[in-house]
Amino acid sequence: MKKVKIILGIISAIVLVFFATGAFIKETNYSVQVQIKKPIAQVFEAFNTIENKQKWIPELKSVEVVNENIGKTGSEYQLMIENQDQKMLISEKVMAYVINEKVTLFHNADNMLKTNDYIFSESNGLTNITLQATCRSDSYLMSCLFPYFKGTFKNQDLSYLTNFKAFVEQ
Numbered sequence: 001m002k003k004v005k006i007i008l009g010i011i012s013a014i015v016l017v018f019f020a021t022g023a024f025i026k027e028t029n030y031s032v033q034v035q036i037k038k039p040i041a042q043v044f045e046a047f048n049t050i051e052n053k054q055k056w057i058p059e060l061k062s063v064e065v066v067n068e069n070i071g072k073t074g075s076e077y078q079l080m081i082e083n084q085d086q087k088m089l090i091s092e093k094v095m096a097y098v099i100n101e102k103v104t105l106f107h108n109a110d111n112m113l114k115t116n117d118y119i120f121s122e123s124n125g126l127t128n129i130t131l132q133a134t135c136r137s138d139s140y141l142m143s144c145l146f147p148y149f150k151g152t153f154k155n156q157d158l159s160y161l162t163n164f165k166a167f168v169e170q
Contacts, residue, residue, distance in 0.1 A: 022144035027136040030154045034129050034161040038168055040122040043129070044100045046168050047118070050077065056163035059083045072097035081109075111139040112146075116157075129164075131157055 036043050046052055054060045059081045066076040072094050079090040088109055096104035100120060107114040117132040135153060137143045146153075 018144055021147055022140050025147045026143065027134050028146040028150050028153070029132070029134050030150055030157075031133070032131045032154055032158040032161060034158070034165050036127045036129065036165050036168055037125075038127055039125070040100050040120055040127045043127040043168055044120055047120075047129070047164065048072070048097075048103060052167070053079075056167045057160055058163070061087075066091075069094075072103075079107075111137045111142040113137060129161060131161060133157060 050063055050065070053063060060079060061082045062080040064078040064080075066078055068075045073096060075094045077092045079092055081088045081090060090107050090109040093106045093108075094103065095106050095115070096102055096117075102120065103118045105116045105118070107116070113136050115134045117134075119128075119130045119132065121128045121130070133153065135146050137146065
């Protein structure tokens with residue numbers, strides 16, 4: 001009986017910590033960076049050409065333009081992602097667009113609300129892209145999970161930027 005109480009106590013502590021995570025951590029933030037051997041204007045244009053996204057995001061199956069503004073800010077797209085035979089529709093909105101400097105994208109995928117702030121800079125003929133990402137959720141349970149998946153999110157975004165680098169440098 002003593003072993004059962006100890007096991008239940010440990011399980012209760014783990015559950016308590018898990019649910020407390022959502023109360024204390026409201027959003028998950030991380031940053032990744034990639035350096036590309038091309039001029040900033042070429043990199044920025046390739047990055048923001050909507051047709052190119054499928055060349056560096058392998059799970060992206062289609063992109064539908066919902067609303068495209070001349071200055072890009074406020075433009076909206078529907079992205080169809082397919083991963084392991086599961087399809088997901090993601091809405092993407094351009095929140096900020098400053099040529100050769102910055103692009104901020106807001107993604108809404110069910111209970112995941114993600115803001116990707118891409119900063120472009122150039123030094124010695126190399127272009128740096130720094131992604132500052134923020135993930136949050138309207139769902140309390142999902143907000144409890146996100147901090148534990150921070151490494152996964154970070155690795156996925158680094159993989160996408162690495163794919164983009166290979167695409168642009170070819």
